[in-house]
Amino acid sequence: MRNVSLRRSAFGLSAIKNIILQGMLAIVFAAAGYAEPASRKDVLDREVTLNIKEKKLEYVLNRIEEQTKVMFVFSPKLIQSDRLVTISRSKEKLSVVLDELTTPLHLQYEVAGDKVILKRQLAGKTGSEQELAPEFTPVPITGKITNSKGEPLAGVSIVVKNKAGGTSTNANGVFTIEANEGDVLVITNVGYRSREVTVGSQHELSFVLEDAVAELTTVVVGSRSLRPRTNVESPVPVDVISSKDLLATGQIEPTQQIQFTAPSFVSNRQTVADGTDHIDPASLRGLGPDQVLVLVNGKRRYNTALVNINGTVGKGSVGTDLNSIPASSIERIEVLRDGAASQYGSDAIAGVINVVLKKKSGTQVFAHTGQQYKGDGASMQFGLNQGFKLGQKGGVLNLTAEFRHRQPTNRAGEYLGTVFSGNASQDSLLIAQNGGWDRKNNMYIGNSKQLNAYGEANLEIPVFKNTKFYATGMYSYRKGKAAGFYRYPKQAPSQVVLQLYPRGFLPYIESEINDRSILAGLKGKTAGAWNWDISSVYGGNEFRFDVSNSNNASMGISSPTKFYCGKLGFQQSTTNVDFSKDFGSKLNLSTFNVALGAEMRFDMFKITPGQEESWRNYDSTKAGGAQVFPGYQPANAVNETRSVMSTYVDVESDITEKLLVNVAGRFEHYSDFGNALAGKLALRYKILDALSIRGAISNGFRAPSIHQFYFNNTSTQFQLVNGTLSPSNTLTVRNNDPIAKALGIPDLKEETSVNYSLGITAKPARNVSLTIDAYRIDIKNRILLAGPFKRTHPLVGPILDGNNISKDVQVVQAFSNIIDTKTQGLDIILSVNPQVAKGNLDLTLAANFNETKIKRVNGTDKIPAVPDSLGNYFFFDRAEQSRVELGNPRNKISASANYQYKKIGFMVRLTRFGKVSSWNTNPQLDESYSAKVITDASFSYSILPQVRVTIGANNAFDIYPDRLKWFRDGKKDKTNPYYSNTSDGRFVYSRNATQFGMNGGYYYISLSASF
Known part of the structure; x- marks a missing residue:
């Protein structure tokens, strides 16, 4: 009987829940270890195994992401991510794989934490020259942002990544912002999918923001896989x-x-x-x-x-x-x-x-x-x-x-039954004596x-x-x-x-x-x-x-x-x-x-x-x-x-x-x-x-x-x-x-x-x-x-x-x-x-x-x-x-x-x-x-x-x-x-x-x- 009363006790139930939750948290925190942010060397030393023949660059990057748990940041248009790539490597360091990929494609990469940022190489400069190149003078970048219906979007936020300041589009969806070639513009608007665009040689940009529901084809229920x-x-x-x-x-x-x-x-x-x-x-x-x-x-x-x-x-x-x-x-x-x-x-x-x-x-x-x-x-x-x-x-x-x-x-329909008496003829008389009867409004259906x-x-x-x-x-x-x-x-x-x-x-x-x-x-x-x-x-x-x-x-x-x-x-x-x-x-x-x-x-x-x-x-x-x-x-x-x-x-x-x-x-x-x-x-x-x-x-x-x-x-x-x-x-x-x-x-x-x-x-x-x-x-x-x-x-x-x-x-x-x-x-x-x-x-x-x-x-x-x-x-x-x-x-x-x-x-x-x-x-x-x-x-x-x-x-x-x-x-x-x-x-x-x-x-x- 003591166990039954404890189960019904709000205090007993709360105590049991707290003990279980605290125990679970202790296990997970102990297992997690909370490592310091990964160093550049740690990231580049991660192993990659690939056996890919003539697949799009974006597909190859996705495979690398799954194996190394890094995230690639890039502009698909700027790096031409639809180019076909062939690569075969077994348990190779990520640095070797990246060099093999980026060199013939005239790309450069930077490592920031668990992210690898891909950029197009600046004309005439490669390798260490890229790092020593002087910063360009900012230039005005203008553009127009529309939705998938072609309608201009007002109030869209545009900022230069990792830099102060920003702007937004006007009523016609037009914006102007100063940025260098190679800067990343971050475009966000409520109800739309965010975009990151790397500034190239073009200084006039026009692009479409996809509705956020475009992401909704990815399902959560039915699969516990980490891959969407x-x-x-x-x-x-x-x-x-x-x-x-x-x-x-x-x-x-x-x-x-x-x-x-x-x-x-x-x-x-x-x-x-x-x-x-x-x-x-x-x-x-x-x-x-x-x-x-x-x-x-x-x-x-x-x-x-x-x-x-x-x-x-x-x-x-x-x-x-x-x-x-x-x-x-x-x-x-x-x-x-x-x-x-x-x-x-x-x-x-x-x-x-x-x-x-x-x-x-x-x-x-x-x-x-x-x-x-x-x-x-x-x-x-x-x-x-x-x-x-x-x-x-x-x-x-x-x-x-x-x-x-x-x-x-x-x-509701019209009520056709008797009201005051079970006898139909007598009921009609009683209805008349009682001032009539509304047969259409006595139910709510x-x-x-x-x-x-x-x-x-x-x-x-x-x-x-x-x-x-x-x-x-x-x-x-x-x-x-x-x-x-x-x-x-x-x-x-x-x-x-x-x-x-x-x-x-x-x-x-x-x-x-x-x-x-x-x-x-x-x-x-x-x-x-x-x-x-x-x-x-x-x-x-x-x-x-x-x-x-x-x-x-x-x-x-x-x-x-x-x-x-x-x-x-x-x-x-x-x-x-x-x-x-x-x-x-x-x-x-x-x-x-x-x-x-x-x-x-x-x-x-x-x-x-x-x-x-x-x-x-x-x-x-x-x-x-x-x-x-x-x-x-x-x-x-x-x-x-x-x-x-x-x-x-x-x-x-x-x-x-x-x-x-x-x-x-x-x-x-x-x-x-x-x-x-x-x-x-x-x-x-x-x-x-x-x-x-x-x-x-x-x-x-x-x-x-x-x-x-x-x-x-x-x-x-x-x-x-x-x-x-x-x-x-x-x-x-x-x-x-x-x-x-x-x-x-x-x-x-x-x-x-x-x-x-x-x-x-x-x-x-x-x-x-x-x-x-x-x-x-x-x-x-x-x-x-x-x-x-x-x-x-x-x-x-x-x-x-x-x-x-x-x-x-x-x-x-x-x-x-x-x-x-x-x-x-x-x-x-x-x-x-x-x-x-x-x-x-x-x-x-x-x-x-x-x-x-x-x-x-x-x-x-x-x-x-x-x-x-x-x-x-x-x-x-x-x-x-x-x-x-x-x-x-x-x-x-x-x-x-x-x-x-x-x-x-x-x-x-x-x-x-x-x-x-x-x-x-x-x-x-x-x-x-x-x-x-x-x-x-x-x-x-x-x-x-x-x-x-x-x-x-x-x-x-x-x-x-x-x-x-x-x-x-x-x-x-x-x-x-x-x-x-x-x-x-x-x-x-x-x-x-x-x-x-x-x-x-x-x-x-x-x-x-x-x-």
Whole structure:
């Protein structure tokens, strides 16, 4: 018992973390040695092995950099780095190799620390004469700087390297500066890739600054190699989405931005689904929200506290809330579309999403406002990103503040049921006596109302030679409001207190969501060329539930109308130590990168009860607790922790110039369920320089989340009863609860997977790239909610009675390893970037074809997995099956064109969302919704070089998903059995299977500025 209390103690946990972190730091600092800056002799004595025939000089320099860990500084144009070179040397000193290279090419070099500066020799002077040559008198250097669209860039900074003073470009992009031949001009501008240009004999310069996103083709996630890989060169498929691309979607929430830029990612807002109205579930390659791992700056991001237990896609899952990250802070997003449990740990079955935060100086401002065509759903965003340079050695502090506000939308239909009485004729009379009834405005079905505020700080600063300290802090506060089902006067006295609400009431769930995280770490390089990184991140999510405009019917007239219903809390502490080194030069290989490391993680889950009136039943003849969401009870209270220890090794090597091999393995130990082991083999083979084939095979795992072990509550959920959606008090019990065991539900164990992928990558021209990747993912023992077990069943009723469960409870459910699935599909991405009429045109075609099938439903000796004649399993009916197989689109195809000419830009994007379906327990009431094409368009204009305004429309043609079948039938007859799917006409569109939402067109205006 002493150990348990210590684990739950904040002091005990902090002490353990400090001891571990201090021990790790001691090991690394001892190993590092912190050598003095390398001398010129030390650098020139480093060994080089080369066997190169007719390769570009730049390629040769890259090979030397990898082997010696020096950095070459040069102007490609000045030294003519595209010249072909042949050289063969084995374990030769760098000085000899440099002399052999530079002499015939008429170059000179200087050594400065670990840098080698290459320059063109001055005419008529070589060797020592160069060093003795008198300094030239500075001369005026003039030039013009433009961006990739040919637009002049104002305010660009130009300085002479290692000399005082500098200048900047005027409104026409023109500058003048005095410099000597051989001086290096350093050109920088926020949002653009920095350049260094060596002054030659020409005194008039014109050149283009590339957008910073040009660097974003280099991926971080998916490979721990020290050599940068592009998304075309990587052995597994990775999407790289720049902040510019995210902004161009016209969306203001990260999940929606990714939805319209990554073909295999789907996230849609849910409605009338309790907490899931406020946190959007997301899916990668058609799998669950908890089967994709989210990283921020390469470090594990915590899950939400919310458990999706209502009737939505992702039911039974615990995902990660990407909308808790301010959009204004994001530099890029990397989506790894392949199993990566062996590299990053649990949850990475479908892949990994890595959010890279901004880390640069300067000021960026974002503003957005818009609303739906229907006149509701107004949204507003304001974001400010400010970066500061710290010191002279590359330190930077980047800060973000963001505010977002979203008004609700309502797409409810006309209510056609009775209001005051269950008898239709009597009800009509009562409606007349009560002054009529508005049948069109008594439900809110659509987006919830949300108010969001964010703060974020990202710091990196050198602290020692070859050592940097970095830290990231993030906070978000969100307040939401969503409606439930209307409670009508006819539901008195069991659910409605008429003295408080004579015309019934529409209850609201009000959320208050807090997210906090803090990351700190040190990274650097030892004297032995080992790269090391030690970090610790602590973060968590707290979800508070309040209910307003409601009553506790069992209290009668003394009932409150607003209730505090309790909190969910999840915190996670993760400490990592990582090492990597490239042994390629020692093995006579281009690369042989070895990465290894360890991780310690603590998970903490908490349920805090609400006020007594929110959950207690004071009169057993009436419904107890707050209507729409009964509060968490003291019996539901949870305060549990667990620990996870893991270690990994990852080896990646360019075995030849054509063959790349990656092998990874990971072992994890969980204090609450045991061990897991995962491995991966990935290959990429260059058939031609512009054509490669790649493939991977891996096994993976997802440990049961701590939420799935301990979550329990009683809530009002709408279950299918005899094919009709009916409110039911639903009890969710822990997996180890006596009720779950009496129903035969076994202890939770990990999900296991086997992933296969095979693809090709091609870059047939400078501005063309193509990737095609096929995949298959077999998952055993997927964890979902088993149920609904209905009290009316002869097995369930006695179990609930025997455990003294209130007669209010009609349904029970519990988490179980319930199904095995097979997911297979194809991803295609084609990108073409031609220059058209002196402007830049970006064309992208992206497609995902995906199918998930249930291979097996896992039964027990007490509950055999035998379907009835309609295909319903006792504990996993057809409605639940369709959520897994058919709830997400089976394909998504996007085609976009983005044209930029000087100050003007046009963007058009077509997105086709495939067919989805929702099944009923009665197959005759199944519904399907056909594929739809959504068109987004925008026009942008740079009113100043630094300021751009955009006017656009998302879903420009106001497309909606198919209506429910009853509304599509020519004759709307209540005797039509499909009427039961509409909840008396209130649901026009499905809430169980959604492709792109039900809000229709949206128009907006936005502004972005960089200074």
